[in-house]
Amino acid sequence: MAQVLDLNSIRSVLVRLEDTIIFSLIERAQFSRNARTYEPGAFATELLGWQGSWLEWILLGTEQFQSKARRYQSPDEYPFSKESDLPEPVLPPLEYEPVLHEPAITNVNDKIMAFYTHDIVPSITKSGDDLNYGSTATRDVETLQAVSRRVHYGMFVSESKYRADTETFNKAIKAKDVKTLESLITKPEVEAALLKRLERKARHYGQDESQGGSLHDMKVDPEVVVRMYRDHVIPLTKQVEVEYLLKRL
Amino acid sequence: MAQVLDLNSIRSVLVRLEDTIIFSLIERAQFSRNARTYEPGAFATELLGWQGSWLEWILLGTEQFQSKARRYQSPDEYPFSKESDLPEPVLPPLEYEPVLHEPAITNVNDKIMAFYTHDIVPSITKSGDDLNYGSTATRDVETLQAVSRRVHYGMFVSESKYRADTETFNKAIKAKDVKTLESLITKPEVEAALLKRLERKARHYGQDESQGGSLHDMKVDPEVVVRMYRDHVIPLTKQVEVEYLLKRL
Structure with missing residues (x-):
């Protein structure tokens, strides 16, 4: 079996x-919430009629x-923008051993964008507008891309x-038996361990070590990180x- | 005095x-060292004759x-590329209160690029080439930009x-007395505290929390982080x- 399909190696990618x-x-x-950066058309004047949001423009x-640098040739990278808006890579494709069954793509980035902007951003930022739109969007893009890779x-x-x-x-796929497929891929004890680990990590990384590691003033609320994983x-x-499985045969 | 010049607020930016x-x-x-991404002209074929490195092309x-998103209007952001190669912002300039004396720019990004690629990258990566050139350069850009902001x-x-x-x-500036200027801006006890804090942070963030926080297998050697600050x-x-001070009058 290809190394990329080894469950231990998959696990280490996800944990990382x-x-x-x-x-x-x-x-x-x-940075502040900067709600304006998520509003469709809010920058239409500056961006010559662009009807999407500032974040979508940056994305x-x-x-x-990044498409030129062949990011989307990688089988675990999916864009938020329309594929038809992206240019061809300038580098020759990496020789990925084909491991996924085709057609594999189930791009759920629109859903990631929705929960991130509507639920997560308001939960981790202070309200208001600090005008740092470039910095805000750069951080949003990094988060969205990492979450997208995790999900896909x-x-x-x-x-x-x-x-x-x-x-x-095969039996469950032929019967389109979603319930059985879900139970075949779900391990409640693994999920429980994941959420515990996540809480511990968020608490660990979010401590203000400048003060010697005090527990107040977490840089991001560990509860929000856990909720993001659990609910989204x-x-x-x-x-x-x-x-993916339903399209597998 | 402008809030940006308050020493406490400067300190909190630097610590963050x-x-x-x-x-x-x-x-x-x-990612692996991927030395090829730092070699001038190594991607000349793919990048239509580009004589710089892959990293410089990505930069x-x-x-x-980012220039379009007005990054370089900010008085603490300086590009690695030539200013003449960068387009004008699409957003109207933020109204920064002018706090620095003009001409303020002392762009040392070429030196940052040199120590980062020659000393730091080889010290924190395993040797070899994993072909992840896009991911490598993306991380390099993030690090370089953060270090550049820190220095400037x-x-x-x-x-x-x-x-x-x-x-x-003024007296020291008029006399072009670099030694005195250096001593006026240097606080050895602050530097010593910084290096200690840095070591503690690198150790803290670099622990593999997935294993419950074991101390072996640091994700990055705290000694390298300390050395990067101390020597560079x-x-x-x-x-x-x-x-900056020599140009202040």
Whole structure:
């Protein structure tokens, strides 16, 4: 089996991404809410009629450039912008061993964008507008991209589990039995351990070490990080995993 | 005095940047050395004759885009690329209260690039090439930009100290007395405390919390972070501070 489908190696990627996501949230939380950056058309004058939000404009520019650096050739990277708006890579494609079944893409970035802007940003920032729109959007892009990678990595989880017990999965897939597929890929004790670990990490990284590690004044509320995973990241990953399996045959 | 020149507020920016810099180094250390991304002309074929390095190409693209989002209107942000290669902002300029004396710019980014690529990257990465050139450069850009902001922030330190004791500084500036200027802006006990704090932070953030916080397997060697500040960041900041003062009158 390809190394990328080894469950231990998948796990280490996902665990590592937890750190990246917490770091990014901490970085974002330095700035005010800056609600204007999320409003469609709020910068139409400056951006020559652009009807999306400031964040979407920054995302598009970032993704257009990263697309040239072949980011979206990687099977675990999916853009927030329309694929048709992105240029071709300038580098020759990396020779990825094809591990996912085609068509694999189940892009749920619109849902990630929705919960992030509506639920998470208001929960980790102080209200108001500090005019740091560029810095804000840069941090938002980093967080969104890390969360997106985390969620879409579910396809590797599915493929790995599918290969380990093809027969059982095939039966459920043919019957379009979503409930059984969900139970085949869900391990409640793993999820519980994940949320505990996440809480510990957020508390750890969020401490103000400048003061010798005092516990008040966390840079980001650990509860919000846990809630983000419990209510959004884990359910969305599961959705990606199941949709991938339903298209597997 | 403008709030940005309050020494406490300057200090909190610098202390906060320590976290950002350590986070960025940890993120970079996930990937291999990828020496090819630092070699001038190594991607000339793919990048249509580009004679700089892959990292410089990514920097230019990133900075061109961020320049549109008015990053370089901010008095604490300086580009690595040539200013003449950067487009005008699309947003109207933020009304920064002018706090630095003009001409303020002492851009030492070439020196930051040199110590980062020659000393720091080889010290925090495992040797070899994992072909993740896009990810590598993205992390490099984040680290370089954070370090650059840290170093150039020295101009605010200088201006703040200058305003607090104009007469003493004027005398040294007129005499081009670099030694005295250095001693006026240097506080050995503050530097010693900084290096201690940095070591503690790097150790704290670099622990693998997934394992419950074991001390082996640090994600980045705290000694390298301390060395980077002691041998590079602090001396370069001092150079920026002194050069700023020499142009102050």
